[in-house]
Amino acid sequence: xxxxxxxxxxxxxxxxxxxxxxxxxxxxxxxxxxxxxxxDLAVVAGYVAIGVITVTRIxxxxxFLIVVPVMALLGYVLQRTIIQSALDRSVLTTxxxxxxxxxxxxxxxxxxxxxxxxxxxxxxxxxxxxxxxGSQIQIGYLLVVIFAVAVVxxxxxxxxxSASKYGRLIRAVADDREAAQLAGADYxxxxxxxxxxxxxxxxxxxISYGMYSQLQPTTGTDTILLFAFAAVVIGGLGSLxxxxxxxxxxxxxxxxGAQINISDEVLAGYIVFLAVLVLRPQGLTSRRTQS
Amino acid sequence: xxxxxxxxxxxxxxxxxxxxxxxxxxxxxTGDTVGIVGxxxxxxxxxxxxxxxxxxPGGGEVRFAGRTVTKLDAAARCRxxxxxxxxxxxxxxxxxxxxxxxxxxxxxxxxxxRASYTAAAAALERxxxxxxxxxxxxxLGLLQRKRLELARALATQPTLLLLDEVAGGLTDPEVAQLxxxxxxxxxxxxxxxxxxxxxxxxxxxxxxxxxLTSGKFVGDGDPATVLADPAxxxxxxxxxxxxxxxxxxxxxxxAGPPDGAAxxxxxxx
Numbered sequence: 001x002x003x004x005x006x007x008x009x010x011x012x013x014x015x016x017x018x019x020x021x022x023x024x025x026x027x028x029x030x031x032x033x034x035x036x037x038x039x040d041l042a043v044v045a046g047y048v049a050i051g052v053i054t055v056t057r058i059x060x061x062x063x064f065l066i067v068v069p070v071m072a073l074l075g076y077v078l079q080r081t082i083i084q085s086a087l088d089r090s091v092l093t094t095x096x097x098x099x100x101x102x103x104x105x106x107x108x109x110x111x112x113x114x115x116x117x118x119x120x121x122x123x124x125x126x127x128x129x130x131x132x133x134g135s136q137i138q139i140g141y142l143l144v145v146i147f148a149v150a151v152v153x154x155x156x157x158x159x160x161x162s163a164s165k166y167g168r169l170i171r172a173v174a175d176d177r178e179a180a181q182l183a184g185a186d187y188x189x190x191x192x193x194x195x196x197x198x199x200x201x202x203x204x205x206x207i208s209y210g211m212y213s214q215l216q217p218t219t220g221t222d223t224i225l226l227f228a229f230a231a232v233v234i235g236g237l238g239s240l241x242x243x244x245x246x247x248x249x250x251x252x253x254x255x256x257g258a259q260i261n262i263s264d265e266v267l268a269g270y271i272v273f274l275a276v277l278v279l280r281p282q283g284l285t286s287r288r289t290q291s
Numbered sequence: 292x293x294x295x296x297x298x299x300x301x302x303x304x305x306x307x308x309x310x311x312x313x314x315x316x317x318x319x320x321t322g323d324t325v326g327i328v329g330x331x332x333x334x335x336x337x338x339x340x341x342x343x344x345x346x347x348p349g350g351g352e353v354r355f356a357g358r359t360v361t362k363l364d365a366a367a368r369c370r371x372x373x374x375x376x377x378x379x380x381x382x383x384x385x386x387x388x389x390x391x392x393x394x395x396x397x398x399x400x401x402x403x404x405r406a407s408y409t410a411a412a413a414a415l416e417r418x419x420x421x422x423x424x425x426x427x428x429x430x431l432g433l434l435q436r437k438r439l440e441l442a443r444a445l446a447t448q449p450t451l452l453l454l455d456e457v458a459g460g461l462t463d464p465e466v467a468q469l470x471x472x473x474x475x476x477x478x479x480x481x482x483x484x485x486x487x488x489x490x491x492x493x494x495x496x497x498x499x500x501x502x503l504t505s506g507k508f509v510g511d512g513d514p515a516t517v518l519a520d521p522a523x524x525x526x527x528x529x530x531x532x533x534x535x536x537x538x539x540x541x542x543x544x545x546a547g548p549p550d551g552a553a554x555x556x557x558x559x560x
Contacts, residue, residue: 165397172383172394179381182343183391184369184399184447 001136002259008137010255014231014248015147016212019205020224021231021243022154023198029238030174030194033083033094037101039225041199042206044105045071046215049207050118060121060211068203075199076192083195084188102221109217117219120210127211146208150247153201154240160197161240170194230273236283245284294357296321296482297373297451302341302351304334304506311337312348313506319484321450324477326497326514327486330526334506335486336378339453342484343375344368356450369399374449378456378486380436384429388420388439391428392446399447411446417472418442434465441469445476452476454485458492466492490518502526 024038035041048070049063058066078101086097121127130140161167173180173190180187209215209224227250235246250269257268276283295318304311311334319325329335340346342353344365353361360368369375383391392411396402402410415421418438423431428439437457444452454473458466466489473496477483487493493500493514500517502510504526510517517523 165393168386168390168394169398171386172391175383175385176381178345178365179377179383180394180398181365182345182369182375182377182399183395183443184366184401185394186364186366186398 001134003256005137006255006259007252008139009143010252011248012139012143012147012251013255014244014251015150016143016205016208017227017231017247017250018150018244019146019153019201019208020228021235021247022157022240023201023205024228025232025238025240025243026157026194026198026201028232030170031087031191032091033087033098035198036095036098036225037105038202038228039220039223040102040105040109041071041220042202042209042224043109043215043217043220045203045206046120046210047109047113047118049120049210053120060124064204064207067207068200071203072196072200075195075197075202079192079195080188084191106217106220113217115216115218117214117216118210119214120207124211142211146212149204149208150244153204154244157197158240166190166193227269230269234273234276234284236285239283239285242283242285249284294354295319296323296356297342298354299342300352300354302348302353304337304341304346304349310334310506312341314351315506315508317501317508319451319482321482322477322480323482323499324497325484326493326500327484327503328488328490328493328500328527329503333504335503336455338503339375339455339486343373343453366398369447370401372448372450373453374399374444374447374451375453376440376444376455376457378459380440382428382431382436382439382443384427386428387425388428388431389415389424391439391443395443395446396448402448410448414442414446417445417475419468419472433460437461437469441472449481451482451484454483454487456486456488458487458489470495
């Protein structure tokens with residue numbers, strides 16, 4: 001029964017990891033930018049939410065309505081300025097620039113918020129409570145909600161990309177930037193929109209993690225970015241459903257690892273990550289490599 | 292005097308020591324049809340790059356529809372009315388044919404909703420690929436890809452259409468169909484500049500022929516005169532142009548040395 005519990009917990013945590021990963025995957029898929037500041041931006045979103053909640057005293061869940069659009073806007077602006085100017089030089093430059101951004105954000109957070117960890121909405125029933133299935137399986141409401149949010153976000157993104165005007169545009173630009181320009185598409189603006197979407201999901205991920213666990217200035221790189229990477233690589237780059245699968249595989253691997261020995265939790269996830277890299281570098285779902 | 296639709300004024304471009312365009316000046320009027328011939332590496336495709344905004348000139352000015360567009364990027368120029376095809380078609384592979392055209396109609400053509408769907412459908416019809424509307428573009432064969440490439444340029448509602456070797460690698464009947472499509476587009480007032488190795492595709496359509504070699508124009512005028520020009524003949528010695536000049540079918544043995552006889556018939560990679 002403990003094993004069943006581990007698998008259920010793992011699957012649900014996978015939803016959170018998929019939320020971590022989908023912004024990273026989207027930015028790589030569209031602009032070939034590996035955003036090393038991805039995790040730190042999620043933490044920023046978490047801190048902004050904490051600030052908004054403290055100052056305005058709005059209910060915790062309402063903070064999403066403010067922070068997600070704010071982060072999306074930040075995404076558009078960052079993409080049109082710093083990231084685009086790095087992209088204009090080379091894709092490699094974007095690695096260096098986003099790494100720099102990561103360092104600046106992390107140290108800025110340390111400076112202003114100290115290294116103390118902070119949590120979001122600890123007094124909410126949603127965050128505290130859980131329900132029992134049978135006698136041994138206990139499931140937190142929050143994880144179920146986060147999983148559902150991840151699925152809805154991925155479905156929404158999928159629908160947006162396949163059926164909306166801007167979604168088509170994003171696919172066209174991702175496919176062939178030059179040809180898209182000759183079809184009249186201003187790719188920089190399209191990149192901005194894709195970044196806004198990605199940052200919106202980053203905000204969701206950051207606040208969710210703040211509710212699920214605790215945020216520290218270093219959480220962005222040591223947890224969120226790394227888990228996002230692992231989920232993307234396991235699932236397959238550029239595939240949204242692969243991201244969910246990757247998150248779930250990572251989550252299950254961690255929980256099973258923890259079941260064997262509590263200190264093996266994180267290691268087990270990375271062992272699976274490494275195994276996928278070696279045995280199936282294109283990821284579990286990717287089909288792009290054939291073409 | 293109305294100003295021409297497209298004007299190049301002393302446009303120069305070099306890649307290191309390689310001269311792509313050497314002080315090129317050119318005026319193309321509304322509804323004109325201009326063919327451009329020249330050997331491989333003459334700078335024909337680069338000339339299109341300079342016109343469409345893919346390449347920034349080292350010097351000189353590009354004017355289109357009464358405004359200077361030298362500093363505008365390709366997307367902005369497309370929205371002003373410059374449509375372009377690539378020599379090797381570059382469809383958005385994992386999108387359907389119709390979606391490819393929709394993007395072009397909405398972005399390049401600046402059309403919304405209904406109008407963009409109508410325009411995309413019209414381009415589809417015009418290029419003769421209506422049957423493939425919902426096929427992912429990556430599954431198309433060469434002929435269909437070329438037609439999609441043309442359709443996508445048409446969907447941007449161009450007033451100037453730049454065709455880069457659309458006939459290359461196609462059979463004679465296929466080329467004939469293509470010529471008809473381009474004629475129809477031109478009949479509605481769209482100016483056409485057409486780069487082509489397959490000179491027999493050009494001559495029925497264009498009223499003016501320009502020969503480009505090493506980034507310079509060596510002939511410019513009505514096709515027969517240009518093809519008869521000794522300077523142009525020298526450029527094309529032994530190739531298909533000479534054959535066309537001699538009045539024979541391109542498949543007939545060329546008048547000159549046989550080495551370049553297959554000139555325009557190679558299929559593109």
